[in-house]
Each structure stands twice: as C-alpha cells, then as structure tokens.
Amino acid sequence: MASMSEDPIREWILTEGGSTRITKITPVGGGCINFASRYDTDAGPFFVKTNRRIGPEMFEGEALGLGAMYATKSIRVPRPFKVGALPSGGSYIIMEFIEFGASRGDQSVLGRKLAEMHRAGKSEKGFGFDVNNTIGSTPQQNTWTSDWIEFFAEHRLGYQLKLAQRQYGDSSIYEKGLRLIKNMGPLFEDIVIEPCLLHGDLWSGNISSNKNGEPVILDPACYYGHNEAEFGMSWCAGFGGSFYSSYFEVMPKQPGFEKRRDLYMLYHYLNHYNLFGSGYRSSSMSIIDDYLRMLKA
Secondary structure, eight states: OOOGGGOHHHHHHTTTTOOSOEEEEEEEOOOSSSEEEEEEETTOOEEEEEESSSOTHHHHHHHHHHHHHHHTTSSBOOOEEEEEEOTTSSEEEEEEOOOBOSSOOOHHHHHHHHHHHHHHOBOSSOBBOSSOEEETTEEEOOOOBSOHHHHIIIIIIIHHHHHHHHHHOOHHHHHHHHHHHHHOGGGGTTOOOOOEEEOSOOSGGGEEEBTTSOEEEOSOOOEEEOGGGGGGGGGGTOOOHHHHHHHHHHSOOOTTHHHHHHHHHHHHHHHHHHHHOGGGHHHHHHHHHHHHHHTTO
16 A cells, blocks of 8 residues: 555545545546546545646536536536646545436436526636636636636637648638527527626536435536536437426526527537447537528528
C-alpha cells in the first residue's frame, strides 16, 4: 500500500472522509473516459474516478456541476467531496457512492424532479457557468452571456461548427450552420427564457435510480441555459409521454417548443459528429437543412 502522502485519495478518505480503515477497493465498469472504483470503508463506501491523462480541470467542472445540482435539493445526484491531482500525473474526484437499483426509475418522477431542479436552479449572472467543462471529451465553453440566443449561437452551435470545419474541413456544414445561426431568432419569439441549471448531457447512460427507486442523474456537463436545451439528448435518453407530462406540470410548455426541439438536438448531433465521425454528419445536416427551409434562409 502506498504511503498516505503518495496517495491523496487514501489520505482524504482516512482524514476528512471520516473513516479509519479502507476495507476494499473494487473497479466499477461503465465509463469510457475515466477509471472508476468503489472504496469500501468503515465509514461507508465512496465513489472515486481517476484519469491518468487529464489534469483536475475536468473533474473540477464536474464537481461544481454536481454541487450546484445537489444544492437545489430536488433530484438525486452524487454529492462531490474532493478533486485533486495525482502525484504520478492525472487527476481524481471523490464523491458519494449511491447504490443503484435494478431500473432507471419512474419516468414521471424523473420528469417532475428534473423540472423542480430547473425551477430551483437559477442564475443572476445570465447564461453560462463559472467554469468551462466538457461534453463527452469535447471542451464546452460557458462564458457568461446575457442573451440566450447569443450564447447558444456562439458557445454551442458555433463552437461545434468551427470544430467540424477544423477537424474535417467540412465547409458545407459550417456555412449552412452559420446561415441557420444568423436566422434562428424567429424560433424564440414570444417566449420567456430564464437561466436554469441544466445537467447538460442527459442521456440514458447518465440516468439511473437508487435502491428505493428514486431517479438519480450523474456525469453532468452543467451550465445555466434555456430549460428546453436539457432535452437535446432525448434521441438517446428514452423519455416517454409520462416524463414530459410530469415535467410540464412543473415547468409549463412554452409556445413553439416542438419547433425548437431539433435545434437543441443539433448541438449534440454535431458533438457526436466531432467525437465519433461521419456517422452523425447526415443527421446534423438534415436538421440544418430542415430549419433553413422552415426559416426560408
């Protein structure tokens, strides 16, 4: 066993974590970017993620997001405890260990709890977040912006379009995407947009439930944005009718919701294109072309 000074994870657990003994360390599967472990101790279990290649910035963003969601006292999220650098390079995050149940929980409860988080988590700084973070492994820029359309145009769609042009030389999707950005204003007419705390990467792999069946969400890419942007990963989240009806009971649906839905999906399709390649290009281009026709742009 490494000495405490050489192992900051062990050092925190045996001091600030309130335990006197680590009884077992077990790998936990499921992640593709980080290595995860369960640390069993005499004070209960802890969940630890490490990354040998990336500094603490990524986990700091995750911890701030988890902390912000936890503070709303709405939906269940793992409470973050400690982020730091590993002596041999890389970084770690220690958080609460939640024992997952056998299912993803009740869809209607998930919808209601998520809406309660959106309603409770507000920002007076505008749209953005206190730090930049990542969406998958793609950098996500969260510079505070007073106008939502400007924020979404520059730091979400615009950023992904520039990445596609730089990575693939894809001038076609870049130029069409810019036309969409410049003409998308009418999609937001006659609605009120407040900066709501968003999980930011809500797909099926980041949704679970605890042993009592309560919904749990994890691995966030948090920022304050338009609440509808939370559904941008709905194409691989499995949200059903009971989810949406419960959600809209707490956060009423605004005019034009259906017309904006694909716009928020486009951000994530573009990100998948940039992360995983050409298999996602046609979906991205199809959404852009549909909007250009709709907006006559």
